[in-house]
Amino acid sequence: MALDIDRYAHIESQLQTWDPRYKIFSLFLFIIIVALLKTLPLAVVALFLALTLLKLAQLPLYFVSQGLKWVVLFLLPFLLILPLSHPGDAAFRIFGLGFAWEGFRLAIIIIIKAISIVITSYAIFGTARFDVSMIALRHLKCPTVFVQMLLFTYRYLFVFMDEMKRMDTAMKARGFIKKADRATLTILGNFVGTLLVRSFERTERIYKAMLSKGYQGELHSLVVFQSNTADLQKMGVTLIITALLIGLDLGGPFSTAEQNWF
């Protein structure tokens, strides 16, 4: 599984050059508003806007497909369960259960919104170096302790990913095959245990190394943010579009009486 979210951060595009502080703030608001949309036409508009962001950032589709794959797999059951369990009039019956188009519509809205949000989140974090995004989070009043922890955790993900691959290769070399049985669960329990023991021993060494380099709990960074009018203009455009989305959704022409699921 590829973990380097910032591998396309070097591209010179409208999104990559956007000051991360403004970018995270505006697009986070956009995401929250998209999550709250309840009409189908506006969900489609949101998807179109998200795809535009992807296009602007010049991120390839296969890069986001990794995240999209999981969200679609998670939401596929909704396409079946929501129509079959929706209270109210059923259009026809399958397996003795009523199939309601209203439930189906709901499931489609949910899937479109989820896909839009995943794509937007790639447009936020796939367009700046990871550490720069994290420093930007600190400027947005995220506690320093938490930002430090995020940076640490991200850095050691790669170490443990390699460690796990090595252990996995070693297990396979000794003839281990995963099955749905008790022996597999025991072996995996020991596997996780080994990983934890190694990580625990590593933290002690890391902490000593940090102390010897003068660590006192502060986060120093060479990243300096400089915003210009273009950053503000981009934020303005995003916020206007976001406000239009929620305004049209709440009071606009697409609302119908049946949309009372919030």
Place this chain on the structure above:
Amino acid sequence: MHVADGILSGPVLAVGFAGTVAAAAYTLRKVDLEDIPKISVITSAFFVASFIHIPIGVTSLHLILNGLVGIILGVRAFPAILLGIVLQAILFGHGGVSVIGVNALMLGGGALCAYGVWQLRHRITLFTLDQNKNSIAFAGLAGATGIITSGFVLALALFTTGEAFWAMAGVAFAVHIPLMLIEGAVAATCVAFLLRIKPEILAGYQAMPPKKDKPTPDGETRS
């Protein structure tokens, strides 16, 4: 299991964020300098471990291990889970930016409940088991508690979102029952391993068996 974006209602999302901020502020209150790298590095190990898949018939499921996070990190399991959830939202985009609050409460709440169950091993002995086996039994229970609590919170979040999701809430909860058995078994074997190899990793570890009536001098919980 975590919930995807775009499903839950505004109030549910807001409650998720508010609850998560409160719980994170409370559990991060007493963080020492040493805890910053410690919680982070152990979180990375758990994050990577959650990529492990177990084949079940035609499908496969991945480990969640939130109960085990509670067993290892104690109260600090909550910030650890929050880190995992935020990183997942950043790196994979799913399970996702708008539901960080709800997901952290769901899995982190499970981890805290698991820690509560795990600590009961000092007070209760099941079926006159010896200390070691008793701890392993409680580890299994804690692993199962972590998952079933999460299942309950997920079902609650769906249930309160609207009538259209009531059946979905039932299905979501039911999915957690087999998951609970698997996670309980993995937590128990993992703790059995750690008790043999490096018992001081475990939260609330006491070098000597606790006295019946008075607590040991260093009986304070370690994490």
